Amino acid sequence: MPKIAVLVGSLRRESLNRQYAHAIEKIAAGRLDFRYVDMDLPLYNEDLWVSPPDKVVQLKAAIADADGVLIVTPEYNRSVPAVTKNAIDWASRPYGQNAWKGKPVAVTGASPGRQGTAVSQSQLRSTLVILETVVMGGPEVYMTFTKDLLDAGGAFASPDTAKFIDGFVESFARWVQLTGGRS
Template sequence: MPQIVMLVGSLRKESINRKLGHALRQRMADRFDFVVPDLDLPLYNEDLWADPPAGVTALKQAVEAADGIIVVTPEYNRMTTPIIVNAIDWANRPYGKNSFAGKPAATIGASPGAQGTAVAQNLLRNLMMIPGMHVMGNPEVYLTVKDDFFDAEGGFANERTVAFVDKWIAAFESWVGRFS
């Protein structure tokens, strides 16, 4: 089964994007194995390559072993989160050791606001291309999360949401297949 690294752009335990990642993993469990690296990493600092932090080494190894990347991002100030940017900074360095090069990837995100994470994902897709990820452009999914969005098991509560997300999942599966 293909292995997917899921980068979740929030460290908060009750984050709606952490919950979104969980719901996606439930929906995709029969298609992919998932690794969700801990992104509570120190800020990128080239001086640390002399003795890289264990979390950085684990992130790079997970990305290198992956068949694809999913980035689940909140939107902070019309941007993706510093957590995601920092993870990308760490995993595409040092020079010549870019762990992301050639990996198929996609973005998804959720917000309580009406726009979902549209602006953050647009900027994030551009950022992801710089280290050579092959970023899926369509379909785009910007979810607006209200109180009844997730069910008691952490899945999607609404069948329309399930159908909508399942189209994204099918497109991602096809996208990953193009690069394997």
């Protein structure tokens, strides 16, 4: 089963995007093996490569070892959250040691706003292409996180939403296979 490094762009333990990621994981069970990556990293600083922080080494190893990467990110002020961008920067450095290169990546996110995370995802896709990832173009999923999105067990409450997310998961699983992810 393909190993998927999951990067949740929010550090809050009960973040909407962490809940959303876990609901996606329930849909993906048996097809994709989700492995959550610790995003609580120091701010990127080139000087730290002299003795890189353990969490940075673990981040790079998690991405390098994964068959694909799922980024589940909120949108802050119509942009990518600092925690997401920071992880991207750490994993792309030092020069010549880009852990992102060739990785199949899918991006999604949830927000209470009606636009979901459309702007953040668009910006992320631009950055990820420069890093030589293989970004899945669609389906694009900009989830509006309402109080009734998930049931008490953390699964999608609506069968229609679950079916839609199942299509996203199936597309990503195929994308990982087609673009060279190991299985």
